[in-house]
Amino acid sequence: MGRTPLTSADDPKPSTRTDVTLRSDVTVELVKSSASDSDVLFAARVSTLGEQSIEELQKDPERSKGLINYLMRDRHGSPFEHNSMTFLVSAPIFVFREFMRHRVGWSYNEESGRYRELQPVFYVPDTSRKLVQEGRPGKYVFVEGTPAQHATVRHVLGESYHQAYEAYQKLLAEGVAREVARAALPVGLYSSMYATCNARSLMHFLGLRTQHELAKVPSFPQREIEMVGEKMEAEWARLMPLTYSAFNANGRVAP
Numbered sequence: 001m002g003r004t005p006l007t008s009a010d011d012p013k014p015s016t017r018t019d020v021t022l023r024s025d026v027t028v029e030l031v032k033s034s035a036s037d038s039d040v041l042f043a044a045r046v047s048t049l050g051e052q053s054i055e056e057l058q059k060d061p062e063r064s065k066g067l068i069n070y071l072m073r074d075r076h077g078s079p080f081e082h083n084s085m086t087f088l089v090s091a092p093i094f095v096f097r098e099f100m101r102h103r104v105g106w107s108y109n110e111e112s113g114r115y116r117e118l119q120p121v122f123y124v125p126d127t128s129r130k131l132v133q134e135g136r137p138g139k140y141v142f143v144e145g146t147p148a149q150h151a152t153v154r155h156v157l158g159e160s161y162h163q164a165y166e167a168y169q170k171l172l173a174e175g176v177a178r179e180v181a182r183a184a185l186p187v188g189l190y191s192s193m194y195a196t197c198n199a200r201s202l203m204h205f206l207g208l209r210t211q212h213e214l215a216k217v218p219s220f221p222q223r224e225i226e227m228v229g230e231k232m233e234a235e236w237a238r239l240m241p242l243t244y245s246a247f248n249a250n251g252r253v254a255p
């Protein structure tokens with residue numbers, strides 16, 4: 001886990017090589033939020049009772065819990081949209097390619113490879129990442145890699161990243177624009193983005209991008225995007241505990 005420079009004891013000539021940092025983690029920071037269970041209750045009750053005060057909503061917690069569960073179970077989704085969470089995510093580009101397929105209820109801004117020089121930070125799986133796929137498409141499992149396979153992955157990816165970043169640097173040194181030079185870089189390069197969503201769009205994302213024993217409809221996401229999803233889920237669970245619990249109780253299907 002964590003970050004290690006490629007230029008280490010197993011590197012024969014560290015001083016002549018550009019430092020390439022290898023990471024195995026993803027980071028997710030909740031930078032801004034306006035999201036609580038009472039946002040759901042306000043929105044739901046306006047349709048039957050008109051405007052409500054927060055005190056009224058808190059008078060009967062069991063009723064509030066029941067209402068949120070009913071909305072989730074019967075898939076009345078719109079009351080779950082009146083809230084907002086902004087995450088700062090740092091992950092490899094291949095994760096962002098998958099992430100940005102989620103079009104509805106998400107806003108994105110990613111760091112630019114046109115306006116700034118990209119930093120040599122790349123992804124390698126750590127030893128907890130299952131490496132080997134067994135079975136046929138649509139019916140396969142991932143199993144542990146051997147220590148030798150892990151070592152090879154780390155070495156081969158590290159070398160390949162190093163060469164790619166040297167090529168990028170060479171093009172920049174020749175005066176080639178960043179937006180052209182970046183074509184030399186692979187999808188294991190780290191990037192960062194702001195991603196803003198609401199509870200409904202996050203639930204849809206989590207239903208597809210996490211594997212969970214409570215899921216009524218199982219999904220088989222790539223582990224690295226699931227790592228991002230798990231961190232977002234932990235932040236959201238803290239902000240909206242009743243909604244989170246109803247999501248799990250109803251099979252992790254977005255309403």
Ligand SMILES: Cc1cc2nc3c(=O)[nH]c(=O)nc-3n(C[C@H](O)[C@H](O)[C@H](O)COP(=O)(O)OP(=O)(O)OC[C@H]3O[C@@H](n4cnc5c(N)ncnc54)[C@H](O)[C@@H]3O)c2cc1C
Nearest residue numbers: 098101102103104105106201204207208209219220221222
């Ligand atoms: C395990 C897994 C494997 C995947 N493999 C591949 C793959 O091999 N190749 C690939 O290209 N993608 C793949 N995807 C991406 C997948 O096809 C979706 O693009 C992605 O999960 C986003 O889902 P979504 O469209 O439901 O989300 P959003 O874009 O956020 O849409 C949310 C919902 O809005 C509605 N909606 C949005 N846009 C439209 C529209 N144009 N028309 C009608 N309804 C709409 C749908 O109900 C949709 O579910 C994979 C996803 C997962 C989870």
